[in-house]
Amino acid sequence: MALHIDDLPAAIRKAKRELRENLPNYRAVFAEVEAAMHEEAHRIARLRDRGEPVIPEIAFADIVGNRVSAEQIALVKARGACVIRKVFDRSRVEQWDNDIADYVERKLLHRAEDKYFGQLASNKPQIYGVYWSKPQVLARQSPELTQARVFLNRLWRTESEGRVHFDPDHVPVYADRLRRRPPGSESLGLSAHCDGGSVERWIEANFRKVYRHVFSGNWRDYDAFDAAWRTEVEEIPSPAVCSMFRTFQGWTALTQQGPGDGTLQLVPIANAMVYILLRALQDDMADDDLCGAMPGRALSIRPEYHAPLFHALSSIPLMQPGDTVFWHSDVIHAVEDAHRGKGYSNVMYIASAPSCARNDAYLARQLPDFLAGKSPPDFPTDHFEVDFVGRATADDLTALGRAQIGLKT
Template identity: 85%
Template sequence: MALQIDDLPSAIRQAKRELREMLPNYREVFLEVEAAMIEQADHIATLRERGEPVIPEIAFDDIAARRVSAEQIASVKARGACVIRKVFDRALAEQWDQDIAQYVERNHLDKKLEHRAEDPYFGQLASSKPQIYGVYWSGPQVQARQSAELTQARVFLNRLWRAESEGRVHFDPDHVPVYADRLRRRPPGSESLGLSAHCDGGSVERWIEANFRQVYRKVFSGHWRDYDPFDAAYRTEVEEIASPAVCSMFRTFQGWTALTRQGPGDGTLQLVPIANAMVYILLRALQDDIADDDLCGARPGRALSIKEDYHAPLFRALSSIPLMQPGDTVFWHSDVIHAVEDAHRGTGYSNVMYIASLPACAKNAAYLQRQLPSFREGRSPPDFPADDFEVDFAGRASVDDLTALGGAQMGVQS
C-alpha cells in the first residue's frame, strides 16, 4: 500500500513535534549518538588508511559448507555489508557479460535510450547520472537470479536478520523472491556518472509513516543503544510514497554481482559501513538548527540524501569496496549509506547486475503479482520508469527459461 501526503511541510512539522514530545531530551541523546558515530567513523577511516579491510569478505564456499564463523557474522552485522567471493565461476560471469553486450547491441538499446523516461529518483543528489540501463529480462539476469548459488548466498544473508520478534513471524528467510532490477555498464573514462551518498527504502516516510516509526521505535524513545538494525519487526509493513524507482519490496540487503574486474577508482560502489548509522540520520533531523518543515533536505519519492552539511561525521567512513572479480558479489543492508564514485579511471568496463536479497513475506508476495506480467510481456517492472525497452527484444528471457526454483521465485503458479 502506498503512503500519500497531501501537505508535506505540515506533515513534517507535525511529525517533528510528536517525535520531540516523545523524546524531550533529543538534544542530549543526539550528542551521545554523534560521539559514538564519530568514534566508529574514525576507526573505519584509520583501518582504511592503514590498508586494512573495512568491509567483511566471505568465501561462498564457506557459506555452502556452513563454516562461516561467529566472528565473521558479527563483523557483517556491525558493518552492515559484505563481499561474497566466487559465488559464480569467473568464466561464467565473463560469458554473461558478453551475452548482455550482444543482447543490448543486437536490439539497438542505444537508440532506445535516447527516448527513455525521466527517472526522478536520484534527482536531488549532487551526482545523479549513473550508467544504469533499464534492462531487466536478459537471459543472464534471469539465470543469475534463479541460480542455486546466489539463492544460497541470499538465504544466508536473510538469516542474519531476526525474522521473528515481539511474538510475530515477520518473514520466511529460506525463500528468496525475485526483485528484477537493472544493469550497470560503465565505460572507462566516464566522468560525473556517479551517485552521491544516499539511502534507499524510504525518505520522509522514516519520520512520518507509522510503521517506519515502529521500526525505529527504540531510536525515537531514546534507547538507541538497544536499536537492532537486523530486527525485522514492522519492516514488512511500512508504506512508501509511490514513485518511479522507489523499491516497494522489503530487501534485507541490496546487492550486485560483478561481471567485470573492478575496484577503487573504477567508478565503483562506496559504502559507509556502519550498520546503525540510521540512528544518527534520524535524530539529526530533529535538532534545532533544522527548520521545522525540513528533514535535512529529504524529499518524497527520492533517494534519502546524505549531505556533508548535515551528516559530516559519517563521511569520514565513506569507503570504496575492495577489488572485485567477475563472479564476486557485494551486499549492503537496506539502511546503509552508499554512493558511486564519480569518475571511472580504470581501463575496462565496470559492469554489474543489480540483484538484491529478499525474503518471502506478504509485502513481497504482493509485488510479485504486479511484477509477473511485466516479465511475461517484457515491460519494465512496476517500481521503475516505464521505458519498456525489452518488449520487442530478440533473445529476451521468458517463462520457458525459468527453472522450478526460478518459477517459484518469480511467483509463477505451477
C-alpha cells in the same frame, strides 16, 4: 502500502513536534549518538587508511560448507555489508557479460532516465533499463545466488514482538537493472544516499515502530537486523521507490572493478540511521525540513548535515567477475564519480529479499511484465524489451526460477 500526504510541510512539522515531545532530551541523546558515530567512523577510516579491509569478505565456499564463523557474522551485522567471493565461476560470468553486451547493443539501447536519483548532487550512473536478459534471469534463479541470499536473510531476526515477519528461506525475484560503465566516464556517480524510505522514516507510523528504540532515546537497543515492522511500512508512491522489502541491496560483478573504477562506496556502519534520524530533530533545522529529505527520492546524506559519517565512506575492495556485494537496506552508499580504470565496470543489480505478504503482492504485479517483456512495476514504463530478440521467457526458468517469480508449477 502507499502513504498519501496532502500537505507535506505540515506533516513534517507535526512529526517533528511529536517526536521532540516524546523525546524531550533529544539534544542530549543526539550528542551521545554523534560522539559514538564520530568515534566509529574515525576507527573505520584508520583501518581503511592503513590498507586494512573495512567491508567484511566471505568465501561462498564457506557459506556452502557452513564454515562462516560467529565472528564473521558479527562483523557483517556491525558493518551492514559484505562481499561474497566466487559465487559464480569467472568464465560463466564473462560469458554472461558478453551476452548482455550483444543483447543491449543489438537494439542500441540508451540509458533510461532515472528520476529517482535526480535530486542527488552527482549525475546519473550509466544504468540500462534492461531486466529480462537471459543472464539476469539465470543469475537470479541460480542455486548459488539463492543460497547466498538465504544466508543473508537468515542474519535478520525474523521473529520478534510476538510475530513472524518473513520467511528467510524463500527468495522471490526482484527484477532490477544493469550497469555498464565505460572507462574514462566522469561525473556519472551517485552521491551518498539511503534507499527504502525518505521523509516517511519520521512521518509514517510503522517506520516509527521500526525505529522505536531510537525515537524513545534508547538508541543503544536499536537492532538494524530486527525485522519488526519492516515489511509493513508505507511509502509515498513514486515510480522510483522499491515496493519490495529487501534485507540487502546488492549486485553481482560482471567485470573486474575496484577503487577508482567508478565503483560502489559504503559507509559501513549498520546503525548509522540512528544518527540520520536524530540529526533531523535538532534545533538548527527548520521545522518543516528533515535535512533536505525529499518525498519519492533517495534519502540524501549530505556533508553539511551528516559530516561525521563521511569519514567512513569507503570504496569496496577489488571485485572479480562472479563476486557479489550486499549492503543492508539502511546502509549509506554512493558511487564514485569518475571511472579511471581501463575496462568496463559492469554489474547486475540483484538484491536479497525474503518471502512475506508485501513481497508476494509485488510478485503478482511483476509476473505479467516478465511474461510480456515489459519493465517491472517499480520502474519507468519504457518497455524496451518487448520486442527484443533473445530475452528470457518462461521456457528459460527452472523449477526454482518459476517458484521465485511466482509461476505456478
